[in-house]
Amino acid sequence: DQQVKQNSPSLSVQEGRISILNCDYTNSMFDYFLWYKKYPAEGPTFLISISSIKDKNEDGRFTVFLNKSAKHLSLHIVPSQPGDSAVYFCAASHNDYKLSFGAGTTVTVRA
Amino acid sequence: NAGVMQNPRHLVRRRGQEARLRCSPMKGHSHVYWYRQLPEEGLKFMVYLQKENIIDESGMPKERFSAEFPKEGPSILRIQQVVRGDSAAYFCASSPELAGGYEQFFGPGTRLTVL
Numbered sequence: 001d002q003q004v005k006q007n008s009p010s011l012s013v014q015e016g017r018i019s020i021l022n023c024d025y026t027n028s029m030f031d032y033f034l035w036y037k038k039y040p041a042e043g044p045t046f047l048i049s050i051s052s053i054k055d056k057n058e059d060g061r062f063t064v065f066l067n068k069s070a071k072h073l074s075l076h077i078v079p080s081q082p083g084d085s086a087v088y089f090c091a092a093s094h095n096d097y098k099l100s101f102g103a104g105t106t107v108t109v110r111a
Numbered sequence: 112n113a114g115v116m117q118n119p120r121h122l123v124r125r126r127g128q129e130a131r132l133r134c135s136p137m138k139g140h141s142h143v144y145w146y147r148q149l150p151e152e153g154l155k156f157m158v159y160l161q162k163e164n165i166i167d168e169s170g171m172p173k174e175r176f177s178a179e180f181p182k183e184g185p186s187i188l189r190i191q192q193v194v195r196g197d198s199a200a201y202f203c204a205s206s207p208e209l210a211g212g213y214e215q216f217f218g219p220g221t222r223l224t225v226l
Contacts (some may be wrong), residue, residue, distance in 0.1 A: 010214065041117065041120075041219065042220075043204075043218050044154070044202070044217045045200055045219030046215070046216070069122070090155060091154075098159070098169075098170070099144075099146075099154070099155045099156060100153075100155075100156070101146075101154040102153045
């Protein structure tokens with residue numbers, strides 16, 4: 001069963017604009033959420049996380065928003081840069097180590 | 112400080128053979144996690160190990176798959192009598208402590224192809 005869903009397989013955005021990636025989850029027990037970034041032939045790299053007690057976390061150009069009532073989170077990248085072109089995975093956890101991943105969204109930043 | 116190392120990066124096996132995937136965690140990390148990514152899907156948790164202990168193997172198929180993390184040496188994910196459905200990317204991750212509040216650091220993965 002797919003407990004974490006990323007319904008947009010791809011996103012194309014112009015350099016300098018905002019990228020918004022969405023993620024929905026079904027398990028109300030999830031209490032920690034993470035975003036990972038993955039380049040081809042590499043493993044996922046941690047990007048940013050948020051605890052369920054918060055609704056926003058910001059780190060430089062990256063901001064994650066959590067809407068628990070809607071079981072929805074999003075990642076905003078502002079401004080988007082060519083180096084942001086990668087696959088982004090949303091992940092969630094309710095027991096500290098067993099991460100459940102979405103299928104990923106491929107972001108392409110156009111010059 | 113070297114990251115998580117996995118080898119081989121690519122592994123080709125014929126049906127019925129055995130596959131051994133190795134993972135060396137980051138220096139100072141004592142927790143290892145294995146994930147599998149099938150085509151067009153996200154990573155799926157398989158097993159969580161500490162040195163000489165399997166903590167949670169709830170994501171491991173009941174047959175043919177086993178994992179270990181010995182006192183010395185890398186963690187090993189072993190798949191016996193491989194079938195075509197085992198073809199996937201296998202990622203190992205490590206963390207210094209239980210990963211709550213800490214991100215897991217991932218290796219580059221081993222891409223297994225079963226002919």
